[in-house]
Amino acid sequence: MKERTENILKKLVNINTTNPPGNEMDVINTILGFFPEDIAYEIVDHGDNRGSLIIEIKGEDEEKIGFIGHLDTVPVPDESNWDYPPFDGVIKDGYMYGRGTADMKGGVTAMILTALYFVENNITPPHTLKFVFTADEESGGIGIQTLRDKGLLKDISKVFIPEPTDEQIGICEKGAFWLNINVKGRASHGSRPDLGINAIEKLYEYICRLKATMDLEKEHYLLKKSSFAITLISGGVKTNIIPEDAKASVDIRTIPGIDHDEILKNAYEISKIIEEENPGISIEILVENNRPPLTIDEGNGFIKEIIETYERLSYPVKFKGLNFYTDASQLIPFHNIPFVILGPGEENMCHQKNERTSIESITRMAKLYISYIINY
Ligand SMILES: [Zn+2]
Incomplete structure (x- = not known):
């Protein structure tokens, strides 16, 4: 053989x-x-x-x-x-x-x-x-x-x-849930951030808030913990310009018991909240991969x-x-x-x-x- x-x-x-x-x-x-x-x-x-x-x-x-x-x-x-x-x-x-x-x-x-x-x-x-x-x-x-x-x-x-x-x-x-996040803010001169909406800062805030909704401490006896990783990020054009665009991808890996629909629901909800808090901003969420x-x-x-x-x-x-x-x-x-x-x-x-x-x-x-x- x-x-x-x-x-x-x-x-x-x-x-x-x-x-x-x-x-x-x-x-x-x-x-x-x-x-x-x-x-x-x-x-x-x-x-x-x-x-x-x-x-x-x-x-x-x-x-x-x-x-x-x-x-x-x-x-x-x-x-x-x-x-x-x-x-x-x-x-x-x-x-x-x-x-x-x-x-x-x-x-x-x-x-x-x-x-x-x-x-x-x-x-x-x-x-x-x-x-x-x-x-x-x-x-x-x-x-x-x-x-x-x-x-x-x-x-x-x-x-x-x-x-x-x-x-x-x-x-x-483990499951895999990959999200692409696109933030569109408003550009302004670097000396006047108050006139713009900083897409990079809002993207970062968005990711932190989404991450905070997940139970990353819960342990599965064979798979250990879920994970949340920022794996791609880009945005901005110049040091002295408040950035209008920023995008990132996150790779979330989940243990049994974690519901991907729940993560997606939170992802949409947080984007809506940040949009309401910052009139003029838009946050777009795309699911790149969803394997439970x-x-x-x-x-x-x-x-x-x-x-x-x-x-x-x-x-x-x-x-x-x-x-x-x-x-x-x-x-x-x-x-x-x-x-x-x-x-x-x-x-x-x-x-x-x-x-x-x-x-x-x-x-x-x-x-x-x-x-x-x-x-x-
Ligand atoms: Zn294989």
Whole structure:
């Protein structure tokens, strides 16, 4: 299995699917090449050489177990900082190095190995298996949204998200709420601030007031605290001019229990208050990204089955909370099904230079998926 794992992962890493532009169609054809021609599949075309793929393996009954993995990766900011070329798939001491090895072509490889196990050994799984390979997870999420909106995922009753979790059982993930704030004030001479409305100062005040409405001290047992970060800011033209324009973006990450609608309501309310306090000012709020936090109970039946599978294979049982969001955030709030985030590779390797994944980790996770499928 080791050599096979290496071959598959290397082929996936060799195809550059950094997003933008993604070019996920190129890797879809490679994935289909691993399977016999009569495999049941569907490609959903998103245009511009982008697409998502679903491979289905018929089971003894109609229940469907889903695996969802994304095909795109984040870009490589500076190739010269890497010890090995990021698209070569160099193997050293049991690890393959390359962009996407951890996030998440390693997980995609484990999905392919799992599917091939049933296809090549002519084993009909107890339930139907749906392997979903999506485009654009690292950006807007076109892949998962399109498949969901076309109704192609609504027959899945349990879902695995094979993102890198250090082989631990991921039962929750933080939400992400990104806001863009544009403030338009009134310019005046730097010596007469009383005649203008200082957009930068009002923007700063706005952000502080919004931040103050959030409970950033509350702790989740796996995810710790929510966070609120100003990540972009610009405004002003000259030292001696009271600025008319200012804009900023904030990246808010939330633990389960924090309601994004509530944050948005506060965001609008505070803008209205500041507008009333400062006639002539306008504050515009735009939601750039809204992915709710997710959680599943440790005692959920699906999670219990996963724990039993870990025990059967003598893998150490450990729960994990993911700091980043996954495709699950675009699915679970719409189809309320049990989920687990569970895959090969280290969470810390995501989006890093010298990204790598241990080959053994991929085969261990594929074994786990297979064992789960056979026994439930
Ligand atoms: Zn990922």
